[in-house]
Amino acid sequence: MSAAAEPAAAPPLDPRIWSCTERVVFFPVRHHSPACARLLEGLIADLRPAAVLVEGPADFNPRLAELDAEHQPPLAIYSYFATATGERRGAFYPFCDFSPEWVALREGRKSGASVAFIDLPWVDVAPLDRRANRYADGRLGRARYTQELCRRLGVDDWNTLWDTLFEIDPELSVADYLRRCHSFCHHARIAEAGASLADVTREAFMGVRIRDTLAQTQGQVLVVTGGFHCPALFAALHGLRFEEPTVDPAPDEPPPEIRDRGIALTPYSYARIDSLVGYESGLPNPGFYHQIWKDRASGQHAASHRHLLAAGVRRLREKQQTANTADLIAVETAAQALAALRGHAVVWRTDLVDAMLGGLVKDDLTSGSQHPLLTALNQVFRGTARGRLAAGTPQPPLVTDIQRTLRNAALEPDVTTQTRELALDRSDELALSQTLHRLRVLGIPGFERVAGTDFVGRGDLSRLWEKWSLRWMPEFDAACIECSVYGASLGEATGARLVEQAIRLERDAEGAARLLLDSALAGWAPGFAQLHQRVVELVRTDAAFTSVAKALEHLFYLYRHDEYVGRHARPEVGLLLTEAQARALWLLEAQAQVVDHETLDGVRALLQAVHLAGDELGWDRTELVNTLTRLGTANTTAPLLRGAAAGALWSLGTINLTAILHELPAAPDHVGDFLRGVFALAREEAQRNTDLLVAIDRLLLSYDDEQFLVALPSLRLAFTYFTPREKDHLARRLLQAVGQAGAAPLPALAVSPGDAARALGFESRLLRDLARHGLRGAGPFQP
Secondary structure (H helix, E strand, O other): OOHHHOOOOOOOOOHHHHOOOOOEEEEEEOOOOHHHHHHHHHHHHHHOOOEEEEEEEHHHHHHHHHHHOOOEOOEEEEEEEEEOOOOEEEEEEEEOOOOHHHHHHHHHHHOOOEEEEEEOOHHHHOOOOOOOEOOEOOHHHHOHHHHHHHHHHOOOOHHHHHHHHHHOOOOOOHHHHHHHHHHHHHHHHHHOOOOOHHHHHHHHHHHHHHHHHHHHOOOOEEEEEEHHHHHHHHHHHOOOOOOOOOOOOOOOOOOOOEEEEEEEEEEOEHHHHOHHHOOOEOOOOHHHHHHHHHHHHOOOOOOHHHHHHHHHHHHHHHOOOOOOHHHHHHHHHHHHHHHHHOOOOOOOHHHHHHHHHHHHOOOOOOOOOOOHHHHHHHHHHHOOOEOEOOOOOOOOHHHHHHHHHHHHOOOOOOOOOEEEEEEOOOHHHHHHHHHHHHHHHHOOOOEEEEEEOOOOOOOOOOOOEEEEEEOOOOOHHHHHHHHHHHOOOHHHHHHHHHHHHHHHOOOOHHHHHHHHHHHHHOOOOOHHHHHHHHHHHHHHHOOOHHHHHHHHHHHHHHHHOHHHHHOOOHHHHHHHHHHHHHHHHHHHHHOOOOOOHHHHHHHHHHHHHHHHHHHHHOOOOHHHHHHHHHHHHOOOOOHHHHHHHHHHHHHHOOOOHHHHHHHOOOOHHHHHHHHHHHHHHOHHHHHHOHHHHHHHHHHHHOOOHHHHHHHHHHHHHHHOOOOHHHHHHHHHHHHHHOOOOOOOOOOOOOOOHHHHHHHHHHHHHHHHHHHHOOOOOOHHHOO
16 A cells, blocks of 8 residues: 555544534534434524534525425425536435434524535536535445444444444433544544545535634534534634545546536435435435434334334235234344344334344245335335425426426326327427427426327328327426426427437437437427437447437438428438438348347338338439348348348349249248248238248148248247238138138137147157057047
């Protein structure tokens, strides 16, 4: 280890840091800790400080009065910005009922203190720290000192360590908490041999805010920040030496130019706070800690696990899982015993989980499996709380624009599902469709296109329509607020979202073409100009035939239905089609060894574009014909692609049925795949030519039973390209061609085709064994 990486010698811990009689009282917290919140509430009531300074975005201070409204936590402060280069980012400062920061703000205002956030605004932190969840444990939970404490105390992780030191004991006093927590945070930070540049910068800003408050107020100042910051803030305030090298260098590039920024309150949920589902701050299972907070506020220190056990059992019974009284008594006994064994003052989360697993899980859990009990416990311990903003809370401009747009269009969602059918050939309903597509592009929940004209597939294009499902979802308000990072109006936000998605694409021609189609469906007028070049770049760099072919399909429908979705960009889309067609043709031959159903779809899209747009765009079919000819005649080409090449050439009129029959393979393991390719690309031609059916029939009659069984699966798959009515028509034409036009239709099988095939195989083996032993059967077994 280099000298720069060696841990710094820990300066002595000044006892003034945990004193409650100093002019500045530092209260270290873990974000979303009910113990911190409870002790902080009592401390504010006792001290009645002149000012309460809280870790949080200082640019929200002019709007602190908004927090006095009758909100229902959890909620969050959402800060966002856009740079001159188009980068858009946002971050959250979440609050629960039991978040220390929320309690500090609420109780501080209640006591008459001056209350303020003192952290750097997110826009200034972002160049140094990209984390979107600002109340994160960060390096405090990962510190070597923390890991060593876990080892010495015999606990599994940082969460259990924090619970052991601070949460479990309901009698923990403010004085003991401050002494213990300051000592822990001090040594954990020293062990890290330096703070990050972001932390150092933020702490310098917070230090200035603390000194300014001291100069402007009389009386004590209470500073509430994450415990990791307290040692440095205390040292800076008292002029103590607290030297730490930063663990990362200053960025070489200057900070980005900010073009737009905003900050607002937004609803949040326990599902988003739970660290067990990926949130990097927060305690695991916030619903458990919410129960702890409520029970201890009412003096029920020992009842929390019973409330949670009852909730878990109710959830199990809702899922028709059994939990009888004897089992519950066993769980209660085991939980109490585990708590005593582990030295817990009350039954805790880990005690209850282990006891329930031991008492209620009767089956062995294999790796990766999930027991209904575990699912129920996770749901109960996570909690279902969703925040709600008070009426009249100021909203970002985008939210106002979305509300106004939906109201004017009579598209406001309700708690009951509504459906709207829109005719795209009517200008007023086309405008409604564009609004709904904008909401879809932004990911606003509750707006789903459920039916209509398939612009990217092979659906019926005789009627241009859409059917939408509209329903108000709990996430609607939060999603609208969080999309404000993209712009102030629905149209602007949609465009910015599409551009952002296009920038993130790499070697994805299909994705780029889909974005271009989305921009047209959403009626975003500048879309073509801004996305056109990106589509060209990705078509040229995408190395997958299927992706480029899907791009060709999207572009074709955009070209064909420009009047309804593209709005007069037909010539430019035609140039993109030509680019995609040339690239797809080259990749088809280069990737001839990788063949699946998506390859068939790609060849079909290529052929469709040639048939319906090739002449209009002046495409020369020579290279297409030459490529298909080479693929169709090469022995190394897979039968599926050989059939597709033959079918495409037949559809183009370059070859006739004689050539198809010449290429028809006799091998039973090849014939079905070959025909599948032919039918996929020349469906109409195959139905019109009885000679092809006769040739297939003769080939199948030449097979013995085993050869037929080998050919059967792929043959069945090949004929799925025809509808039941078409297959009936083909069967009747075949019977007529072989002189059995009067034959009655075959009765429906009473068994599945698979069972019939297995019975046929058994019969074949039986007849073979009879012949080998010189036995002659009677009736149906007569050879």
